[in-house]
Amino acid sequence: MTKAVRATVSKKLRFEVFKRDAFTCQYCGAHPPNVLLHVDHINPVANGGKNDIDNLVTSCEPCNLGKGARLLTVVPETLAAKAAAVAEREAQLLGYQEILEAKRARIEDELWRVAEVVDPGSSKLGMSRDWTASIRRFNERLGVHAVLDAAEIARGRYPWGGKRTFLYFCGICWNLVRQADAGRGGEL
Numbered sequence: 512m513t514k515a516v517r518a519t520v521s522k523k524l525r526f527e528v529f530k531r532d533a534f535t536c537q538y539c540g541a542h543p544p545n546v547l548l549h550v551d552h553i554n555p556v557a558n559g560g561k562n563d564i565d566n567l568v569t570s571c572e573p574c575n576l577g578k579g580a581r582l583l584t585v586v587p588e589t590l591a592a593k594a595a596a597v598a599e600r601e602a603q604l605l606g607y608q609e610i611l612e613a614k615r616a617r618i619e620d621e622l623w624r625v626a627e628v629v630d631p632g633s634s635k636l637g638m639s640r641d642w643t644a645s646i647r648r649f650n651e652r653l654g655v656h657a658v659l660d661a662a663e664i665a666r667g668r669y670p671w672g673g674k675r676t677f678l679y680f681c682g683i684c685w686n687l688v689r690q691a692d693a694g695r696g697g698e699l
C-alpha cells in the first residue's frame with residue numbers, strides 16, 4: 512500500500528513542508544528543477560508516525576528512494592496521473608522560484624537601505640559597483656541592522672556622505688567582522 516502512504520499527505524500540507532524547508536531536500540540540498548521533491552516521514556508511518564508537519568521533512572526523490580523499504584513514489588499510469596505529476600513538478604518549481612525571488616528582493620532592499628544612509632540620494636542616483644558589493648558583503652556577514660548602525664555612526668562623523676563617509680563606514684564594518692571572527696574563535 513505504498514500508494515496510500517503518499518496519498519495521505521495533502522497537497523496543502525506537502526507545500527507547507529516544502530516552504531518551511533525552502534523547497535530544498537534536507538538530506539542533500541537538491542532543489543527543483545533538478546529533482547522532484549517528496550515529503551518524508553521522520554518517524555515512519557509503519558512505526559506510528561503521523562502526518563504532522565513536525566514529523567515531515569522535504570526529501571528529494573533519490574534521497575527518499577535511497578531509504579529502501581518505504582517507496583513513496585508511484586509510477587503515474589493514467590493520463591490524469593501524468594498530468595498531476597506535471598502539475599506537481601511545476602508547482603514545486605514555482606514555489607522554489609518564489610523563495611529565490613523573495614531572497615533576492617530582501618538582499619536588494621537591505622542594500623539600498625544601507626546605501627541611502629551612508630550616501631544620501633544613492634537609492635535614487637545609484638552607487639558604484641565596488642561600494643554596493645561591499646555593502647552586500649557586510650550585510651551578509653553582519654546582518655543589516657549592525658550595518659545600518661555603522662552607516663549611522665559614519666554619517667555622524669562625516670555628515671555629507673561620499674568617499675570619506677564610506678571609507679569610515681567600511682572601517683567600522685571591518686572591525687565588527689574581526690570582532691565576530693575573534694568571538695567565534697574564542698568560543699571554539
Ligand SMILES: [Zn+2]
Pocket residue numbers: 536537538539540541570571572573574575
Ligand atoms: Zn536529496
